[in-house]
Amino acid sequence: MKINYIKGVLAGALAMAALSTGSQAATYDLTVDYVTIDTGDTKTTGIGYNGASPGPTLRFREGEEAVINVTNNLKEATSIHWHGLILPYQMDGVPGISFPGIEPGETFTYRIPVKQSGTYWFHSHSGFQEPDGAYGSIIIEPEKREPFKFDREYVVVLKDKHPHSGDRILRNLKMMPDYYNRKQRTLGDFIDDVGKNGLGATLSERGDWGSMRMMRTDIEDVQGFVGLINGMSPDQNWTGLFKPEERVRLRFINASAMTYFDVRIPGLEMTVVQADGNNVQPVKVDEFRISVAETYDVIVQPKDDRAYPIFAESMGRSGYAFATLAPREGMQAEMPELRTESPMLTMADMGMAHGDMGHGDMAGMNHGAAATDSGSQGSMPGMDHSNMGMGEKADPFYAAGSGLVPVAANGGKFLSYGDLKAQKPLYAERPATREIELRLTGNMERYSWSINGVKYEDAEPIRLKYGERVRFKFVNETMMTHPMHLHGMWSILDTGQGKWNPVKHTISINPGTTVYSETEVDEPGEWAFHCHLSYHMATGMFRKVVVEGGPTVTQLGNGN
């Protein structure tokens, strides 16, 4: 024991020496504070950093050691998780897994050897502090030149700011799962459908969903939010300045608790150059969907001397965020027309291969919950095909016939996961050593969410072996979309492009689909793995991942 201890100290000292010669330390100070969040319509008490929500943009440099002193000025414990950063697990900031948390009045020093570059973000991993405002952005400057050019850059952080606190939202959802769903089908919709499809077909369609006790409108659990961009509501109009012809890099981060956004800048083509902090081969799009916790960097080149809107409508069309790109201060872009028609789930989104739903009359539905574009489209009476990408190749990351398939507002190109190709492979390609199936499960009526039918509190950790490459098979058996986030190690999303598969930290799995990702298990320690929708994570769609073997892992005491 004693010898091991001395060895450890020696190794530690050597490593310290190596680090201190090889990299510079940069110190950052963050306080965690109660703040007032003013959206123009509502003023609520929330949680922020350095006196504001969102917190500051931290600028790290690849190769440095970032030293961040976090002082908790709250009356409750807190934590900061560095979303997407590859770091020693004790610095990952998940109370109960990485460390005990930061008590009121305490200062915790995070020490992060910065070994990557790109756009990331940070947020509290304690309670509902993140929905309540505890988030900020991170830009890591690369050591080498980037494979694209830009003249200026802005961080564009999206947030679904709700007037209710996170605690209250979860309690309301538990009492009444459709508490916040104001997009439900009504008598008027019924009459419209009878007019369109006839009484028999309408009754039979309502009956099919009613027998499952599921709602076609169950797309956004928590409506009633105001979309914020960099902390500002549509009325407050955050504005980024540009000079015509300049190339502007926009670093989009979705720091929302629950809301996916469809982002566009009418009048400008966006070139996606980075996803989740990793460079991708440039792809030109008119619109993209950003899952909760994802980041996308796009480059735009406004040519005219006019204001352009940055417009982000929520996936379920219950809210939006708006900001302006302008050549001068004091301009507000014209608000694009809202797409008021809300998407609706279809039987395809239900997977139909799962559960105890005896629907023998649905021949012709695609029963394969696999992410393929094969299979015929559904023939449910009353099914709405109008919002599917007709004419274009169907997006394989949605169930065939899904009601969630996005279509660009201008009829142009909508980004798909299938378009993402790594700029430079991060890892050598090799076959996975094994596959782990993770069925995403839940019960909307009970508002409880789980993995393989087991909630976090009842689950054994997922045990991985250091040095292996695991293939995760995500089978979404729920009717909701889940952004799955593995801490500490990259998720290589299988888009069928071999070594060019994009490398991400958050992977969205649409209802009724199966998605694969691979992870090189190259970080020892204990990590969190969860759905990033705050209230799904809190009610059980969460696992601890234990990486066994590898370099000796010791606990770091307060960053020393």
Add this chain to the structure above:
Amino acid sequence: MKKRDLMMIGGSAALALGPFASVGMAMEPRIYYGFQAEQFEYRVSDESEKRLVWDTDAFVGTDELKLRWQGEGERDLDADSYEKLENRFVLQTPISDFFDAKGGVRIDTPDGADRWYGTVGIVGLAPQWFEVDADLFVSETGDGSARLDVEYEGLLTNRLILTPSFEINAAFSEDREIEVGKGISSAEIGLRLSYDLIDRAIVPYVGVAYERKFGDTADFAKHDGEDYEATYIVTGIRLMF
């Protein structure tokens, strides 16, 4: 340098050593609580009798086990007496995707004879969105009875909601002291139009309710000179916190 260099990571992982308190804290199940007044209403009958009626519910517990209080009452505002005053305390646990089982005690303390009951039941969501609450009771006098409550929310709009409801009571034996005869004893149907004024927390409504007693139970009422049926106009407020 993004390529993972395992050796270097190994070095930095061993960066520091030191005794440190255990961080393996177990994840405790979350505890939830809530209060709901499904009905809290003023009733005026076709014979101008005035009543205050409530049907309330509060719970605390986890996904697996909840303690629930259910309180129902009917105060006759003309006679200043409790026609009905029920309090139930039950433990509730899931038995299927959509249904919970519950069991506990019910204490009735209206004006007139009091009763204690043991109770078991199920509560949940039936296909086609019918909310169902079905209970069996055995009283201190050994008399068995049953109650079925069914409710449906019809969305005229996303805030204007029409709720038909139905309740039926049956007794397996007669309990003369509380004026309940054997067989189907009473039923009530209601139709309430509500508006979600503030979220789902404060929801005013208006509606109609019709109640009647059957068989021997109706005869007992007639014998006492009471009505065995009544139609009410109701105005009330639904609450949820």
